Amino acid sequence: MYEISIEGKLRYASIKIEQVTNELPGILFLPHWHHQMEFYRMLEGEMMLTIIDETVHVKSGDIVVVNPNEVHSAERITASVSFVLYQIDLFSLTDNLADIQQKFLNHMFHQRRYFLKRDPVLSTRALPFLMTVEAGWRAGNVEAVESATRLMLVELLRQVKTKYPDQGAYKTYKHTLSQLKPTVSLMTFRYQERITLDILAEMTKVSAIHYSRLFKGVMHYTPIDFLNQVRIAKARQLLLTTELSVGEIAFQTGLRDSNYFSRFFKHYNQMTPTAFRKKYRIS
Template sequence: MQEGIEERYFVSESNSASFKIFVHEYSSPLHWHKYLEILYILEGRVLVSINGKERIVEPGTLIFINTKEEHYTDFINHEKHKILCIQFDADILYTLGGIGHEMKYIAALLNHKVPYPAYIDLESESDILPILYELLKEVEEKKVGYEMILKADFYKLIVWYYRKAEEFEKDVRMQGIRENRSDEERMNIVFRYVSENYMYPITTSDAADYVFLSYSYFCKMFKKHMKITFMEYLNKVRMVEAKKLLVHTNLSIGDVASRIGYRDQNYFTRLFKETYQMTPSSYRKEEGKGKE
């Protein structure tokens, strides 16, 4: 490290390497990593590049760098800068809740399925600044119980960012849908939405909201084009996926139901039988015989 360049490590959980918080005042070479990283510019201007796109950022800017994204930071005309760097392993996020929450929120973010703003000016974001400064204060002072506050703040930070990503995604979709106003194009968006979300407990209202249509208009539009309701279509998609899982995996019937969006195994079994005139177990046995 060059003389005069400062790097202050505040916390590093060496056993689990789950998260780190530190302040640095140097340039970082082009690299990528498997953990999430959030940078907050405390002082000075900084040149930041993410996936080949450079941008000069000012103090007060929050930068989100997802897993495996190539990035670097550099000086601007040798100006001094100071960056609060927050790094945390993606695995820490999976302690937030049950499997449903992990799949719906965390996995979508980590797998780059949720468009998100890489840069956010926090001047008007009064709700997140206290969290950032509390993180910095707690790791500097290290009072009794500071580790618990840090972990709580990490959770708040990631939830806040997911909500920002959701707003960003909504703006992107709204712009695209306004540019593609035909019902046929809206239907294609719905089909893609179902293919990416059938494993979650989505509803007709969710789909209508996704394409910014009223519930009644959406129902009429969908029935007109598909001759069935949205929920009937969703169930058909799920049944096709259920057949694949029954044949190609050893998952229990309950796990198959859960994987395709049904919390009630009995309801799934009843629906499968109505669709294919046999139970999931019988279908698995029949298909298994064909492979012997």
């Protein structure tokens, strides 16, 4: 039901790999962004991956890239999905410029602002490299993992790249993300607190109307619906991994009243919390 790490641990590698399998109803993951680059290699099932304003239909065998600082989210199409996620920290990977590959990557990503296109060619070109990266990960070989990752990115940038078309628009987009980041963090990690639109707008130092427009423009949710989805995701996790009562889970997710929580949960999951726990929990 949940994320399963691929065998092998690399404490200091600039790439992390995990296999994700999900059979639960609802959104696969909510809109978010980070400075790492990600590759999704689909193993089974189908999902819709939304990246900024582009929605990509991802099916078994596909490989899709998410460049750094691109807001992305996903919904399942099939009842179950399974994919391998490769997360690459480009800053870590390019911090030592003694190597010609690292110089090239630093120039492309950090100076010229090139990024990888979501193109069918990418799947064909990336697969053998990702398999090599994964083999190094399983063997616990940091140098092999990072060397294969650099080689992959160099080759892909030579063949499947494009430049940010409008540097002004890109700077505006990144500025908006920086504006929203404190409120997204509040809703993601302190969802049990009382959070209102006015509180979120005040944190961003704009009006509530302007904040709502900014938020929905990049996250594709209203702020309150995003908060509701965060609370529902946490409620599902607690139902499946703890012995807490429905009332206790209601309190821990910031919804307080168990009757309201049950109605709220059913609205998003088409079943009560108790029915959800009975159907999906693995004893």
